Amino acid sequence: MSGIVLSTVTVRILLFGSYAQRLGVAALDLSLESPATIDDALNRLRSLPGGEALPERPLCALNLSQAGAGTPLTSGDELALLPPLAGG
Amino acid sequence: MSGIVLSTVTVRILLFGSYAQRLGVAALDLSLESPATIDDALNRLRSLPGGEALPERPLCALNLSQAGAGTPLTSGDELALLPPLAGG
Amino acid sequence: MYLTSDPLDIGLLVARVHAPSRGGIACFIGAVRNHQEDREVVRLEYSAYLPMAEAECARIVAEAESRWTCAIALQHRIGTLEVGDTAVAIAAASAHRDEAFAACRYVIEELKRRVPIWKRESYTDGSVEWVGSGEEVAKRESGEAGRTVRGELTSELIARFNGEKT
Amino acid sequence: MYLTSDPLDIGLLVARVHAPSRGGIACFIGAVRNHQEDREVVRLEYSAYLPMAEAECARIVAEAESRWTCAIALQHRIGTLEVGDTAVAIAAASAHRDEAFAACRYVIEELKRRVPIWKRESYTDGSVEWVGSGEEVAKRESGEAGRTVRGELTSELIARFNGEKT
Numbered sequence: 001m002s003g004i005v006l007s008t009v010t011v012r013i014l015l016f017g018s019y020a021q022r023l024g025v026a027a028l029d030l031s032l033e034s035p036a037t038i039d040d041a042l043n044r045l046r047s048l049p050g051g052e053a054l055p056e057r058p059l060c061a062l063n064l065s066q067a068g069a070g071t072p073l074t075s076g077d078e079l080a081l082l083p084p085l086a087g088g
Numbered sequence: 089m090s091g092i093v094l095s096t097v098t099v100r101i102l103l104f105g106s107y108a109q110r111l112g113v114a115a116l117d118l119s120l121e122s123p124a125t126i127d128d129a130l131n132r133l134r135s136l137p138g139g140e141a142l143p144e145r146p147l148c149a150l151n152l153s154q155a156g157a158g159t160p161l162t163s164g165d166e167l168a169l170l171p172p173l174a175g176g
Numbered sequence: 177m178y179l180t181s182d183p184l185d186i187g188l189l190v191a192r193v194h195a196p197s198r199g200g201i202a203c204f205i206g207a208v209r210n211h212q213e214d215r216e217v218v219r220l221e222y223s224a225y226l227p228m229a230e231a232e233c234a235r236i237v238a239e240a241e242s243r244w245t246c247a248i249a250l251q252h253r254i255g256t257l258e259v260g261d262t263a264v265a266i267a268a269a270s271a272h273r274d275e276a277f278a279a280c281r282y283v284i285e286e287l288k289r290r291v292p293i294w295k296r297e298s299y300t301d302g303s304v305e306w307v308g309s310g311e312e313v314a315k316r317e318s319g320e321a322g323r324t325v326r327g328e329l330t331s332e333l334i335a336r337f338n339g340e341k342t
Numbered sequence: 343m344y345l346t347s348d349p350l351d352i353g354l355l356v357a358r359v360h361a362p363s364r365g366g367i368a369c370f371i372g373a374v375r376n377h378q379e380d381r382e383v384v385r386l387e388y389s390a391y392l393p394m395a396e397a398e399c400a401r402i403v404a405e406a407e408s409r410w411t412c413a414i415a416l417q418h419r420i421g422t423l424e425v426g427d428t429a430v431a432i433a434a435a436s437a438h439r440d441e442a443f444a445a446c447r448y449v450i451e452e453l454k455r456r457v458p459i460w461k462r463e464s465y466t467d468g469s470v471e472w473v474g475s476g477e478e479v480a481k482r483e484s485g486e487a488g489r490t491v492r493g494e495l496t497s498e499l500i501a502r503f504n505g506e507k508t
Contacts, residue, residue: 016225018306043236061292064228080225080292084308087222087229087252087293088206088262088284104391105460106472137411152391152394168391172474174480175388175395175418175459176372176431190371196425197376201367202446204439205356209365259362264348273370277447282367284439 007034007073009043012013017083019058032073039069041079051061058082095122097163099129105171109148111138126150127157128168146170147153177292178233181255189249193269198247199275202280205264206264208257210235211240212307216300220307222254224294236286244279252293264326344399345390345459347421352426355415356446359435366439368446369467372430374423382466384474388420391458399415402452410437410445418459 020026021063023045029079032040047053059082060067073079098119108114111133120128126148147170149156158173161167186205194201210217228245237248241319247266264287270281295307352371360367376383395418395477415433424428430453434446461473 016223016226016292017296018309021306033195034257061225061228064231066299078226082292083294084290085290085292087224087291088289088294102391104389104458105462106475109472149391149394152397167392170391170458171460171472173388173454173456173458173475174461175457176455180451186356186369187351189448190352194373194426195437196376199373201371203352203371204443205367205369206439207360207365207367209437210362260360273372273450277370277443337363 008032009034009036009073009077011036011073011075011077011079013019013041013045014078014080016080017086019054019081019083022053027051036073037069038067038073038079041073042069042081045081054081059084095158096120096123096159097122099124099163099165099167100159101133102166102168104168105153105174107171110141111121111136124161125157126155126159126167127160129161130169133169137145142169147172152171177230178223178237179226179229179254181253181320184251184253184265186262186265187265189251189265189267190269191248193247193267194245195269196231197221197271197312198269199271200276200337201267202268202273202276203268204264204266204280205262205285208259208261208263210259212297215273217259218298218300219258220295220297222252223294223296224252224254229291229293232291236290239286240268240279240282244268244270244275246275246277246279248283250283250287252287253331254293259300275303299341300312343396344403344416345392345395345418345420346401347419350417352417352428352431352433355417355431355433356435358414358450359416359433361410361423361435363437364435364441364442367435368428368439369434369441370432370446370450371428372450374425374427374429377466378463381469383425384464384466385424386461386463387421387422389462393459395457395459395498398457400451400455402449403457406434406445406448409439409448410430410434410436411439414445414449416449416453416454418457418461420459422457470478 006073008031010029015023015026030044046054047050061080061082062071063078070085096119098117101116101118103111103114118129118132134142145157149158149168149170151166186203192202208220233250237250240248247269252264266283268276268278270276297307298304298305352369356367374386399416403416406414413435418430432446432449434442434443462470463473464470
């Protein structure tokens with residue numbers, strides 16, 4: 001009743017290729033204290049088992065478009081971590 | 089017995105594309121006074137009906153390889169006059 | 177759909193871009209090679225972030241079509257491929273060959289640079305590597321293929337992830 | 343045989359050069375366009391100095407294969423072609439795409455420059471022109487297609503010329 005209500009943003013994280021293999025998961029939901037940026041999500045992922053191997057600045061896509069580490073997150077966002085591309 | 093015997097070279101002439109159409113023939117045998125060059129053959133062809141339209145220096149192939157106007161001719165040679173190429 | 181798990185056929189792509197006004201068609205086919213640097217490849221698996229890959233392919237195709245006044249057909253295969261299989265096929269048709277070659281080259285270079293597709297190669301020595309990761313992620317000798325991923329990295333799953341969003 | 347009167351199939355050429363060690367295949371298809379500058383083309387006829395054209399194609403292919411370490415398949419069609427028909431098809435396969443593109447481009451440029459092939463275009467206005475000759479050689483309105491050539495310029499005839507030599 002008298003406590004402070006912290007609002008949170010919940011985002012969907014997608015992992016691919018070697019990142020998915022290292023963390024052992026291809027998708028997860030992450031709740032972060034608001035306001036939150038891509039960097040905040042990355043720091044949380046690094047604390048998970050296997051997450052320490054994520055690079056300093058992985059390529060990220062927010063809702064299907066590439067986005068920088070400082071980009072703010074909104075609940076319902078889809079944040080994908082993209083290992084080095086190898087199509088073709 | 090006492091006259092001078094002029095030797096001749098007889099070459100096969102092949103005409104293609106617009107040249108064949110202008111001269112109205114695709115192949116003919118030409119006898120030239122020996123020694124003869126490609127230029128001599130070209131001059132004779134220019135005296136034929138339609139031959140006046142041949143260019144100054146048409147592309148020529150002697151026995152399947154490109155050859156210059158001064159190249160000497162031998163009996164049995166195949167001399168082809170090649171209009172501007174248009175393959176591809 | 178630019179990404180497909182069906183075998184690719186360059187003839188079909190050519191037929192799609194061919195038109196009476198287009199005299200030059202340049203194509204590129206990327207096939208699975210039996211070697212990667214000095215290692216012998218036995219097979220590989222392509223996976224993709226499907227909705228983003230589709231959107232990025234569409235952007236690349238639109239860029240090339242507008243820059244060189246041409247028509248582009250592009251397909252990239254996902255799933256397991258054997259040596260010799262076609263991984264990517266591109267056909268670019270224009271009135272003249274300069275434009276067709278330039279557009280075709282642009283599409284394959286941009287695809288490699290921008291489209292979220294990953295390749296896991298299996299080698300004859302039993303090792304497996306995510307190409308471009310700079311590290312070998314699993315050796316068959318040391319048990320199974322590394323950490324097990326909860327949720328297979330299949331196109332179905334990724335599509336489902338995307339479908340789950342409301 | 344590099345020259346043929348049969349329809350061309352790029353898929354067959356690709357199959358001929360494809361091999362497990364070759365990951366990049368660049369192709370070029372030249373098709374009959376419905377326009378040449380501002381005139382509408384209805385059909386065209388390719389003729390060739392066959393034995394020389396075969397020899398020159400073989401030289402070009404050998405040059406490209408040795409310079410870029412690749413395998414080349416090349417076919418050029420002769421005879422009557424309609425708009426949309428494939429006139430020339432090239433497939434160049436190499437370990438990597440840079441070499442494949444360079445070799446493919448080299449073959450089409452050298453073919454145009456060196457191989458004795460001629461093209462007679464027929465236009466919708468009834469006129470006919472030997473491409474590259476710089477002049478219109480016949481109008482349908484002014485009777486038949488100009489002077490009649492004694493001896494058709496067919497591949498059979500040219501082959502016979504060559505066979506006649508002893």
